[in-house]
Amino acid sequence: MSDQPQPEPSSTVKDDELDRLMSLRDEFVSLATRGRFNDSASREWRRLPMNWRMALLLIAGIGQDHDNLGDLAERDWLEMPPPERDELRGVVRSAKKHLGALVALAAKV
Known part of the structure; x- marks a missing residue:
């Protein structure tokens, strides 16, 4: 193991990873809530x-x-x-x- 600092990942790598994590989060929320947020948002939009x-x-x-x-x-x-x-x-x-x-x-x- 080297004591030298590891180079920072480029901002595009960070952005890509953040996008991937946000997508996974959205998928998890959708699965965990069984679409309740979308259903509620649909009802609220329809009532406006x-x-x-x-x-x-x-x-x-x-x-x-x-x-x-x-x-x-x-x-x-x-x-x-x-x-x-x-x-x-x-x-x-x-x-x-x-x-x-x-x-x-x-x-x-």
């Missing part, structure tokens, strides 16, 4: 009014090159490609953070 779905799609930058945003908003949650779902999740997390603290703007007086 159409105008809110379209607003979230616009904020997420989805459908800017599409003629009819309503068509995209009518899709079921699992019909969307994973990158779109991930982007929407980020927008919803941000909305919860920023809109959850609003009080005066929601007041009826």
